[in-house]
Amino acid sequence: TxxxxxxxxxxxxxxxxxxxxxxxxxxxxxxxxxxxxxxxxxxxxxxxxxxxxxxxxxxxxxxxxxxxxxxxxxxxxxxxxxxxxxxxxxxxxxxxxxxxxxxxxxHVEIGRWYTKFSDPIVLYASGANTQVLGFLNGRYRIFGETLDIGLGNALDKFARSHDLPHPGGPIIEEMAKKGSYIPLPYTVKGMDLAFSGLMSAAKEATARGESMEDVCFSFQETAFAMCVEVTERALAHTGKDEVILVGGVGANSRLQEMLRLMCEERGARFMAPPRVxxxxxxxxxxxxxxxxxxxxxxxxxxxxxxxxxxxxxxxxxxxxxxxxx
Ligand code: ATP
Ligand code: FE2
CATH class of the missing domain: 3.30.420.40 (ATPase, nucleotide binding domain)
Structure with missing residues (x-):
């Protein structure tokens, strides 16, 4: 057909x-x-x-x-x-x-098609959505998700507040390559996530004179670590052994790297489909x-x-x- x-x-x-x-x-x-x-x-x-x-x-x-x-x-x-x-x-x-x-x-199904993973835990991170999903009893269950804005929107809003063009995600990824870590708020509540406090704190950090490179790096490290934590917990709870990453933010190489490391340590398989x-x-x-x-x-x-x-x-x-x- x-x-x-x-x-x-x-x-x-x-x-x-x-x-x-x-x-x-x-x-x-x-x-x-x-x-x-x-x-x-x-x-x-x-x-x-x-x-x-x-x-x-x-x-x-x-x-x-x-x-x-x-x-x-x-x-x-x-x-x-x-x-x-x-x-x-x-x-x-x-x-x-x-x-x-x-x-x-x-987003989930094209990821499964490309990776040929049969029953993965899915980190779906895009502009409006950030969810950790897995198939259970006939549905894609949401094990954890953002309680406020999607990760992509948080990155885009931060970039826009610095007059950078839309979408901000790829620009932040570039700037983060030269940055080093400064602490920013890490918010995981149970299996859920929140990004708007992190976004505001990132804005405050640049306002007090921290460099864009450092803030972009730290924004990514913090937000991605939050996503990886919830994904790892979903793996542990369900006993599944495959992870895929989908959604626009999934194009980020650092996020892919962090998920890959977590999966290697747990003996799970990780794959992300190509950018298209x-x-x-x-x-x-x-x-x-x-x-x-x-x-x-x-x-x-x-x-x-x-x-x-x-x-x-x-x-x-x-x-x-x-x-x-
Ligand atoms: P949805 O309706 O599923 O929430 P969407 O309309 O937001 O999707 P997507 O194409 O899935 O669209 O995702 C777009 C988001 O991906 C934007 O917020 C953009 O900044 C982000 N993005 C794209 N490339 C990167 C990157 N390299 N690093 C981080 N974020 C990225
Ligand atoms: Fe989308």
């Missing part, structure tokens, strides 16, 4: 076709002229580029499509609605089923749509209302037969 996937929850409008493997992938990122991502402007960007991005993908893959999948949530309302409208009209045009994919679950599959992309929606289609998880147009607050653990995982115990 051949599935067209459309992603447009936030900054990237992206489409892909997945068959036995990825057939093609096209993306058009929205880059805010200044400041962070404005939901309405991102949606206008998506509407402006949709026909071009989808057109390129269909030109390469052909019109022989078995289903159309799209990100139904979570994400920014206006962006979600724009992508959903495109998906509905294509499903009607081709006369094929529609599949509403949970964006977070799609880390941040938001249409391939993860096309692939998850394909495995959902094969499990019969399609929706009617009437039921395809977007859900900006859709949680990973609300999805009934019909496509995995293992108990995940």
């Amino acid at each position: 051949r599935v067209l996937g459309i992603e447009g929850t936030a900054w990237n409008f992206s489409a892909a076709v997945f068959d036995e493997d990825l057939v093609c992938l096209e993306s058009s990122p929205y880059v805010p002229p200044h400041g962070g991502i404005h939901p309405r402007e991102a949606a206008q960007h998506h509407a402006a580029v949709a026909a071009d991005v989808i057109g390129k993908v269909l030109e390469k893959a052909g019109d022989d499509i078995d289903a159309v999948a799209f990100s139904i949530g979570p994400g920014l309302g206006p962006s979600l609605r724009t992508a959903a409208t495109a998906a509905r009209s294509l499903a009607l045009k081709f006369g094929v089923p529609l599949i509403g994919v949970n964006h977070c679950v799609a 599959y880390m941040g938001d992309n249409g391939a993860m929606i096309a692939y998850t749509g394909k495995i959902m289609l094969e499990a019969g998880s399609t929706i009617s147009v009437a039921d395809s209302v977007v859900n900006p607050g859709f949680r990973s653990d609300q999805v009934e995982v019909t496509w995995r037969s293992d108990a995940g115990e």
